[in-house]
Amino acid sequence: MKHEWRKHERALYLPKGVQELDVPTMTYLTLRGQGDPNTPTFSAQIQALYPVAYAIRMALKRGEVGDPYEYTVYPLEGVWTTTDGSRDATLNKAALAYTIMLRQPDQVTPGLFHWAVDQTRGKHPSPYLEQLQLTTYTAGPAVQATHVGSFDTEGETFAQMRAYLTAHGLTTVPTMGAYQHREIYLSDFRRVAPEKRKTTLRWRVRKEVL
Template sequence: MSEKVAMSKKVDYKKDYKALYLPKTSPVIVDVPRMPFITVSGSGNPNGEEFSRVVEALYSLSYAVRMSYRGDEVPEGYYEYTVFPLEGVWDLVDRTKSAADKNNLKYTMMIRQPDFLTPSWFERFLEQTKKKKPNSHLDHVQFEHVEEGLCCQIMHVGSFDEEPKSFAAMEAFCKQNGYTRASKLHREIYLSDPRKTQQEKLKTVLRIQVEEREG
């Protein structure tokens, strides 16, 4: 394979950003910096076909950016990197209903992008992806920067349905260490493919925004 750009470095999120993506199975406080993402927002059951198409749209565009070094024009500052994992920020459509009702879920799914991606290159890759891999959700993909700031996170190992245990551990940790939860939203970072991994072995980073308690 002939490479059209000299790659002076390779970024692997599991090595270079270990603190953000590989926490321990006990809660920890992290300061999450401003980062570029492509995002799609929606609602409904994440086990449905519609959600799968959202995820496909994000991955197809992310791999277009990753493989752009093969093109005739390459983004300035391009470097080799491992595609970042899928992430989701979750909320409820109706907060008077149970969080166990998956049809009541509201989400913004996203994949972090390399810092050489610019708005103009995003538009170019988006148009290319729409032609090569048509998907109606590509019409709703946004390119934006997100800065979470101070957060508490944990590595949850096991089924998604068992996440409340990990959230309870984070809440208890924050209470004991002078932090309060700053938002009812939470972030999930998916390090395992649920289609290929046994539920008890799934690894998911759970993260909530916090603030230091006064007094």
């Protein structure tokens, strides 16, 4: 049976309202960058991720590593912080630092990852292929909500999430710099109009120490 994240992992990716959850350890293709994402550089980095992900998917589907396994490629994600502390209404996009990522099934090994990069290098050459990493990441307790609309209006959903944190005695746990959040792009922002985009926003959290 084909594993489809929209059907089988709805609680992880498609929250209703503001949701508290425990995010398990997962493996990702990752690529780090810095600066305004509204640039050709950011697009080129994304384009380096997908061919590798699809090479891995086809290898697993054909059973080249263990039993055949078919799945839908996971959505693009980004972990964001700023180098100058700006955020929300004062956000300086030029100071953004990010890691973009695509989740991988548990069957993906370092060997399969390096094979897929080599395959991609010949078919879709990119200078960013050499910067790709296979990374295991544990988020743990988190709060998330789905934002509908432009990235520039995400502050509205973050405000709802902050209200939830206050009501439940929680605080955020940054992992990069002083301000960090994860975005999961449920819509292809290269093709979907800003007002119709769906993005799941997530913070790592812990109980506030009084």
